[in-house]
Amino acid sequence: MAGKKREIQLQTVINTQSLWEEMLQNKGVTVIDVYQAWCGPCKAMQTLFRKLKNELNEEEILHFVVAEADSILALQSFRDNCEPVFLFSVNGKIISKIEGANAPLVNQTIINLVNEERKIVAGEMDRPQYHEITLVDSNADARKGSKESMDRIYSIAIIKPEAMNTGKTIEIKENIANAGFVIEAEDNRVLTENQVRDFYRQKSEQPDFEEFVSLMTNRLSYVLVVSRSNEQEFALKEENITEPETELQEPPEEQPEMDTPPVVKKKWGSTLEEYLDKENIHEFCDVEEDEENVHKFIDLFFPDFKNIKLEKILVLLRPDLFQEKKEDVLSIILNEGFLILMQRQLVLTEEEARILCKEYENEDYFENVIENMTSLCVQFAMESLPINQFYGSDSLELAERDIQYFFPPQQTLALIKPHVTPEQREAILHRIKEAGFEITQMKEILLKGNVDKIYYKIANKFFYNDVVEALSEGPSLVMVLSKWNAISDWRRLMGPTDPNEAKLLSPDSIRAQFGTSTLRNAVHGSTNAAEAVQGIYNIFEEIVPENPENPEEN
Numbered sequence: 001m002a003g004k005k006r007e008i009q010l011q012t013v014i015n016t017q018s019l020w021e022e023m024l025q026n027k028g029v030t031v032i033d034v035y036q037a038w039c040g041p042c043k044a045m046q047t048l049f050r051k052l053k054n055e056l057n058e059e060e061i062l063h064f065v066v067a068e069a070d071s072i073l074a075l076q077s078f079r080d081n082c083e084p085v086f087l088f089s090v091n092g093k094i095i096s097k098i099e100g101a102n103a104p105l106v107n108q109t110i111i112n113l114v115n116e117e118r119k120i121v122a123g124e125m126d127r128p129q130y131h132e133i134t135l136v137d138s139n140a141d142a143r144k145g146s147k148e149s150m151d152r153i154y155s156i157a158i159i160k161p162e163a164m165n166t167g168k169t170i171e172i173k174e175n176i177a178n179a180g181f182v183i184e185a186e187d188n189r190v191l192t193e194n195q196v197r198d199f200y201r202q203k204s205e206q207p208d209f210e211e212f213v214s215l216m217t218n219r220l221s222y223v224l225v226v227s228r229s230n231e232q233e234f235a236l237k238e239e240n241i242t243e244p245e246t247e248l249q250e251p252p253e254e255q256p257e258m259d260t261p262p263v264v265k266k267k268w269g270s271t272l273e274e275y276l277d278k279e280n281i282h283e284f285c286d287v288e289e290d291e292e293n294v295h296k297f298i299d300l301f302f303p304d305f306k307n308i309k310l311e312k313i314l315v316l317l318r319p320d321l322f323q324e325k326k327e328d329v330l331s332i333i334l335n336e337g338f339l340i341l342m343q344r345q346l347v348l349t350e351e352e353a354r355i356l357c358k359e360y361e362n363e364d365y366f367e368n369v370i371e372n373m374t375s376l377c378v379q380f381a382m383e384s385l386p387i388n389q390f391y392g393s394d395s396l397e398l399a400e401r402d403i404q405y406f407f408p409p410q411q412t413l414a415l416i417k418p419h420v421t422p423e424q425r426e427a428i429l430h431r432i433k434e435a436g437f438e439i440t441q442m443k444e445i446l447l448k449g450n451v452d453k454i455y456y457k458i459a460n461k462f463f464y465n466d467v468v469e470a471l472s473e474g475p476s477l478v479m480v481l482s483k484w485n486a487i488s489d490w491r492r493l494m495g496p497t498d499p500n501e502a503k504l505l506s507p508d509s510i511r512a513q514f515g516t517s518t519l520r521n522a523v524h525g526s527t528n529a530a531e532a533v534q535g536i537y538n539i540f541e542e543i544v545p546e547n548p549e550n551p552e553e554n
């Protein structure tokens, strides 16, 4: 009896529809243990809940309840299922679900949600637009065998320094995206010894492990958080069962070239690890897929992951709407809290329009739609969910592919000049990352004797010798920066050549802030796509990037 009393004190019992509705009024986070009248709430998790309740000590924003599936309409899909189910509601919206007594995941989910709530209450962040999950899903068979039913399954991948050095990083990322995975977060960094030992713990007994650790801790690696949807996996597995055996053994289709229109089709239903193996990318890229470790490494490499994570989609504004109401539409989008990450105006080819509008191909008006779509259009890559009246990618995976297609990354050569102090260098690197560039290559070099590798275009200018002298004063940091429209965006971030002019015209620019004279103007950047390719090849030798021209250069 005493035990029962303690349980009830820990978790409020919700066993009628009206109590359920009252519970949805809770402010903050509510952890709902869904139980069956005939098998009771999950005892195994009560120790964890008690510990969290005591440690987090958040009476106002953290609530624990047990909810009986039979008495509550919203929980009907969990009836007759004795496997524990935990739902997480924030301000009355059910935003996450875990099936199975997965204590580490439940623990982490609660801690993350409470931390987020604390920041919101303290005014340090805005409340995210949560996506409410659907509970009315009685497909019990599909649920069986799935320990975690969160919307997405995450992996951590590390692209090793040798891939960085041979310029393969972008290719690997494109392949991953084209195969239907979503790159949720990415960063390049020199890994610490502890990080390498921890991530590669299974290799620690290998004879060359120490050499491997020192290699990994000396050069830049690329760390990615990659996700795929649960449904995608189920759908494809079911497909496989009904398909003939020979189909099962076929390798995945070839990845599309950069100039192939986006194919609106999911292609790969396996784990990232299996995909990399199949495509022979594994020697350049290692993956962690164990759920508990993935959460640990996400916290380690991307501590703000939950706060910064954006869902990106591609939105296409049709020509008539674009021509008549572009400004109104843009302001509605922004007022709704969406962030427009990139936008471009373009005329679709007929082939692209046919693929994007495939859903209407059997309609009488299809040809009219195509005609309309191949006049002037504008595209947005935006945060969050589609808006009905536009074309919008209908899953995160397709969005990733659409975005790669319409906003292909471009590369530029960037240089931080010798007069810049180490502190200023750090600040400039921070500005670069903040502006959304990926640093795909980086090295420190003494340009004395090699200035023409970068400044070959001004070799006959009267000030060339002064430039050579200024660049010979000490080591420079040279980098390859990658993003859509990288060349123009980097030049905009640098600001005008003369820092005095920059202070007047573009006071936030890097040259305004860190330049001291025209000669010592802190940074350099390529002027156009061809110069970037040449400069990158001259400095990083074996790398010859494919460099799409971006619209602003034309």
Ligand SMILES: Nc1ncnc2c1ncn2[C@@H]1O[C@H](COP(=O)(O)OP(=O)(O)OP(=O)(O)O)[C@@H](O)[C@H]1O
Binding pocket: 458, 463, 466, 467, 496, 497, 518, 519, 520, 521, 523, 524, 525, 526, 527
């Ligand atoms: N009149 C000048 N006198 C002295 N130095 C100059 C002069 N004009 C340019 N420079 C130096 O030569 C570099 C290259 O000149 P360029 O005309 O290519 O300028 P930029 O394209 O703005 O700069 P960068 O090529 O470095 O990105 C400048 O960054 C600057 O340091």
